[in-house]
Amino acid sequence: MAPERLEVVEICAGAGGQSLGLHNAGFTHKLALELDQNAATTLRHNLARLLVAEGTSLEDADQEAASIVKVGDVADKALWDPYAYKGVDLLAGGVPCPPFSIAGNQLGATDERDLFAWAVHLCKDIQPKALLLENVKGLSGNRFSAYRQHILELLHDAGYVGEWRLLEAHQFGVSQLRPRFVLVALQKEYAAYFHWPEPSEDAAPTVGELLKDLMGANGWAPEHVAAWVEKASSIAPTIVGGSKKHGGADLGPTRAKAAWRQLGVDAMGVANAAPDASMDGDHLPKLTTAMVARIQGWYGKDYHWEFQGRKTTVYRQIGNAFPPPVAKALGEAIASALRKEVKRADSVESTRPDLDPVYLLLRHHPDKKPLTAQKLADLIAKSGGKKLPVPEIERRIAHIERDFHVEKTIRNNGELAYELGEFKAFIGQQDHARHDYFAQHRGKVS
Incomplete structure (x- = not known):
């Protein structure tokens, strides 16, 4: 007998990569919120398909999917009432990446697009049993160690145990690198049963193996297809979706394009169709959106998805998505914890590491007075930590003050002393700069 399905509210749902993975892991959507109309159309269409497959009539499925998927700013209180979903099993989402991406300025908490802290604060309001948030690898760097430490403290104060983990998509059968930095938090009652998903024992297929049938589907000569498959002998670099400010669909920046060329792919654009019989073996083929979707993990009967819209917007929907197989693996691990299936051997409190000793001292030192850099170094050494x-x-203080207000005073000897102030991130404040930014740039925000 199949276990009873769990319920999820998903924010920043995109076109449904995480949605499909969580569905396959046993979750049913109560609500899915997405800013981009094109992505929301794709998500709504496919959720209706899933409902029909489960026995719902087409008309009822369309109506139910329309009630689940809401389009707009997730932080807009007019769009949805978080308290209506109090106690839901899982709150999940892929909040905007630009605040943390190494391709940008890594503004973190001062980037008006940052919704990470806001999403964590939602836990105080709706008290989900579990939280799942994913983002780019940049969030795992030293630049954001204090930011991550603060997030863990917010969760702890709200009654959760949070853990960070860097996962590679290829570890779960997806044919690309795609490192994603994942936060999972559960109420203490369930955290004692959470285990991170284990990587698959089977290696992800190469790009050539994965796309052989699609590359030859339009009449490209078999010998050319075979030669291309041999050249495309490794997994892909990370698929890049881009933003609304980006021109057309292509496969990423210069370094990514060079990696694609090594695989025998012209990354300067996305094709409308696979190469036909007129193409010789000397030219590099471009990928179609169907090929890109496979590389992103939409492959096989359990991961069928129908994208809506024109080529460029479809490519962006695919490129900005969380690979469904990775979402499924995480969903299954969370579902297992919520059902209390296998208790972990270690103490859940041991999962709260000291990520940034400078931040911790500035925030929690019992003297409650400004500390100089030398005093901080002495205190860290005295505590047995790594000497800095x-x-x-x-x-590190320079990094911290990008995300927190830091008061500076000059001592008599000329040394600067530091005192940690408030977190700069948007957590729903009515007077936050995000509101003005969003009102002025809504059409470009992605």
Whole structure:
């Protein structure tokens, strides 16, 4: 007998990569919120398909999917009432990546698009049993160690145990690198049963193996297809979706294009169709959106998805998505914890690491007074932590003050002393700069 399905509210749902993975892991959507109309159309269409497959009539499925998928700013209180979903099994989402991406300025909490802290604060309002948020690898860097530490503290204060983990898509059968930094948090009652999903024992197929049938589907000569398959002998670089400010669909920046060329792919655009009989073996083929979708993990009977819209918007929907097989693996791990299936051996509190000793001292030192860089270095050494020279302490403070207000005072000897103030991130404040930014740039925000 199949276990009873769990319920999820998903924010920043996109075209449904995470949605499909969670569905396959045993979750049913109560609500899915997405800013982009094109992505929301794709998500609504496919959720209706899933409902029909489960026995719902087409008319009822369309109506139910329309009630589940809402289009707009997830932080707009007029769009939805978080309290209506209090106690839901899972709150999940892929909040905007630009605040943390190494391809941008890594503005973090001061980037008006940052919704990470806001999503964590939602836990206080709706008290989901579990939280799942994913983002780019950049969030895992030293630049954001204090930011991550603060997130764990917010969760702890709200009654959750949070853990960060960097996952690679290819570890779960997806034919690309695609590192994603994932936060999972559960109420303490369930955290004692959470285990991160184990990587698949089977290697992900190469790009050539994965796309052989699609590359030859339009009449390209078999010998050319075979030669291409041999050249495309590894997994793909990370698929890049881009933003609304981006021109057309292509496969990423210069370094990514070079990696694609090594695989025998012209990355300067996305094709309308696979190569036909007129193409010789000397020219590099371009990928179609169907090929890109496979590389992103939409492959096989359990991952069928029908994208809506024109080529460029479909490519962006695919490129910005969370690979469904990775979402499924995480969903199954969370579902297992919520059902209390296998208790972990270690203490759940041991999963709250000290990510940034400088931040911790500034936030929690019992003296409650400004601390110089030298004093911070001495306190860290005294506590048995890794010795940090004063220049390193100052560098870390420079990172911290990008996300937090830091008060500086000058001591009599000329040394600067530091005192940690408020977190700068948007958590729903009515007077936050995000509201003005969003009102002025809504058509370009992605």
